[in-house]
Amino acid sequence: MQNMEASVTTDEQKRYLAFAAVLFTQNGHLSEELEISDKMKCKNILKRWWGIEDHSEAAKTAGELSIAAMHTPFADDVYSEFIVKGRRPPSSPEELADLTGLENAYRSSVRRALYMADVPDEEITPEYVEELMAQDGYTATFTEVLFDRLIEGLECYQQAKDVLKRAGVSDEEMSEIKTLAAWDYGRTGIIARYGANAGYLDEDEAWHHMKTAAENAASIYPGWREYFAAYILGRAVALGADCKDQYSTMNYLLNNEYESPVFRVSFKQMG
DSSP states (O other), X not given: OOOGGGOOOOHHHHHHHHTTHHHHHHTTOOSSOSOOSOHHHHHHHHHHHHOOOSHHHHHHHHHXXXXXXXXXXXXXXXXXXXXXXXXXXXXXXXXXXXXXXXXXXXXXXXXXXXXXXXXXXXXXOHHHHHHHHHHTTOOSOHHHHHHHHHHHHHHHHHHHHHHHHHXXXXXXXXXXXXXXXXXXXXXXXXXXXXXXXXXXXXXXXXHHHHHHHHHHHHHHOSSHHHHHHHHHHHHHHHHXXXXXXXXXXXXXXXXXXXXXXXXXXXXXXXX
């Protein structure tokens, strides 16, 4: 691995890092350089939150995130059907099982349960996962688990929307959000940067994954405000995560023009 202390971060690379500014800010790391002094913290975060302990796991995770293939299929199905189209949420797992338009949500959820297992697509079915769940002592069906996840996600979406409004995101800006892929793109930088500092990825690999995520994001969002809004909404829907604690980060990134890194770099590719 190259000596990062001797590396110079270009303006374009600072731009790549800015796409992961939410988590960098929350973890107390600057968003304008690859180097992080506390290598052990990087290793601990990767292991604790991602189960990553080597090059293969880091590269696979960063690669999936950079093309929005991790949580986006689930989040986008839910967002499209129940937010954009305004479909009434199911009132029971049985009703959920009869709904169309959630095929990607089902497959995505199954994939997450089998992440890193390299199970062929034709074998990834809810029934197969239920067998695995039963072996681990679960008594709920896969549809019941997915139902709970869906309802939690929709509740947290409303929380996230309120947080974003408090941070000054307008209804017009919200209407520009067509996909919640920002949740995957925004985490690519964490895996790539922490992976490089942990010694799991070399610098070229790390920048490649971050560049891929940045250009994909820049191709579908108008700017930083819509991008970060989609990130928070995606986090809420995909994880069913309480977003009340996200206000200070959003307010800092979107409104602090003197300190926020996104006021110093272009959202679109620099000419």
